Amino acid sequence: MLILGIETSCDETAVAVVRDGREMLSSAIASQVEEHAKYGGVVPEIASRRHSEVISQVLKKALEDAGIVLDNIDAVAVTYAPGLIGSLLVGVNYAKGLCLAKRIPLIPVHHLRAHIAANYICNKELEPPFLCLVVSGGHSHIVQANDYVNFEVLGRTKDDAAGEAFDKTARALGLPYPGGVFLDKIADKGNPKAFKLPSPKVEGHPLDMSFSGLKTSVINSIHNAKQKGEELEKADMAASVRCAIIDILTSRLMLAAQQIMTEKIVLAGGVSANSLLRKKLSDLCDKANIKLFMPTLSLCGDNAAMVASQGYYELAAGNIARMDLNATATIPIDA
Numbered sequence: 298m299l300i301l302g303i304e305t306s307c308d309e310t311a312v313a314v315v316r317d318g319r320e321m322l323s324s325a326i327a328s329q330v331e332e333h334a335k336y337g338g339v340v341p342e343i344a345s346r347r348h349s350e351v352i353s354q355v356l357k358k359a360l361e362d363a364g365i366v367l368d369n370i371d372a373v374a375v376t377y378a379p380g381l382i383g384s385l386l387v388g389v390n391y392a393k394g395l396c397l398a399k400r401i402p403l404i405p406v407h408h409l410r411a412h413i414a415a416n417y418i419c420n421k422e423l424e425p426p427f428l429c430l431v432v433s434g435g436h437s438h439i440v441q442a443n444d445y446v447n448f449e450v451l452g453r454t455k456d457d458a459a460g461e462a463f464d465k466t467a468r469a470l471g472l473p474y475p476g477g478v479f480l481d482k483i484a485d486k487g488n489p490k491a492f493k494l495p496s497p498k499v500e501g502h503p504l505d506m507s508f509s510g511l512k513t514s515v516i517n518s519i520h521n522a523k524q525k526g527e528e529l530e531k532a533d534m535a536a537s538v539r540c541a542i543i544d545i546l547t548s549r550l551m552l553a554a555q556q557i558m559t560e561k562i563v564l565a566g567g568v569s570a571n572s573l574l575r576k577k578l579s580d581l582c583d584k585a586n587i588k589l590f591m592p593t594l595s596l597c598g599d600n601a602a603m604v605a606s607q608g609y610y611e612l613a614a615g616n617i618a619r620m621d622l623n624a625t626a627t628i629p630i631d632a
């Protein structure tokens with residue numbers, strides 16, 4: 298079965314073709330990153346306009362790269378939530394148009410479920426159940442995947458998402474947008490023990506996380522250095538921030554793994570590209586005798602192949618949308 302995936306939840310316009318949920322035939326992405334970098338973050342109005350402008354070209358490329366035509370497609374899977382509402386609507390309406398024209402099913406896909414599904418493309422043997430850390434620009438969840446379409450959130454951030462924490466601290470350090478990837482790079486040259494940063498526990502909820510104090514801490518350190526007439530060593534601060542964020546994520550995840558006695562851990566979302574997170578989790582899982590699955594770097598960030606992959610399993614579970622499907626800015630993964 299050939300599924301066309303469409304992803305427009307944030308600032309990437311993506312269309313892809315995936316066979317039987319696992320075999321990626323194409324994955325076309327038009328990124329708006331350079332345009333939003335001028336403003337230091339995603340401007341929702343610009344994002345939705347650009348999606349409308351380029352989506353037809355991205356579809357054309359995805360079909361060409363896959364060596365097929367639209368008539369070969371069996372169903373269209375689209376991210377309908379969560380995300381920027383104007384951006385989501387472009388993808389949802391475009392998908393509806395294709396489904397009406399070709400009389401094929403429309404499959405609604407949750408963006409975080411799609412991030413998890415990126416792993417089915419990279420790891421052909423991976424099957425639920427497993428424990429999953431989903432870390433993106435907007436979400437940080439520890440999720441138990443009972444099957445392909447049944448999820449239970451065991452832990453979550455109480456404030457900023459991990460990606461947001463990377464981006465905000467990177468911005469405070471004067472790094473370009475999107476900060477996470479730049480902070481990850483310069484952190485390699487710094488000393489992770491140079492600065493002591495907050496690592497708050499959430500009272501009564503050992504699997505929950507909090508990242509909002511990090512940005513304040515970085516800003517305070519910059520001010521303190523200035524008052525002393527010193528220049529803050531950016532690489533040291535980047536290394537300390539990265540270490541603090543990854544410690545919070547991995548400690549909660551490994552605690553959850555212990556609690557549910559899982560044999561498999563899956564990493565998902567944009568932050569799964571982080572080099573320290575990948576290395577540290579590999580080491581921890583090795584020690585705990587847990588098999589770790591991670592997406593290849595090209596499938597960590599937003600793409601439509603992951604949407605088509607999850608779409609295959611949603612369709613198999615009978616999840617087909619009506620033509621009045623609406624986009625939703627927030628909806629839990631376990632809804």
Ligand code: KG4
Binds near residue numbers: 307433435459566
């Ligand atoms: O999943 P994603 O592409 O978009 C959302 O669904 O939000 O995640 C984007 C987030 C951004 O916050 C970005 O800074 C972060 O992932 N990110 C990273 C790295 N690469 C991307 N954070 C830390 N280290 C990285 N190497």
Ligand code: ZN
Binds near residue numbers: 566598599
């Ligand atoms: Zn994402």
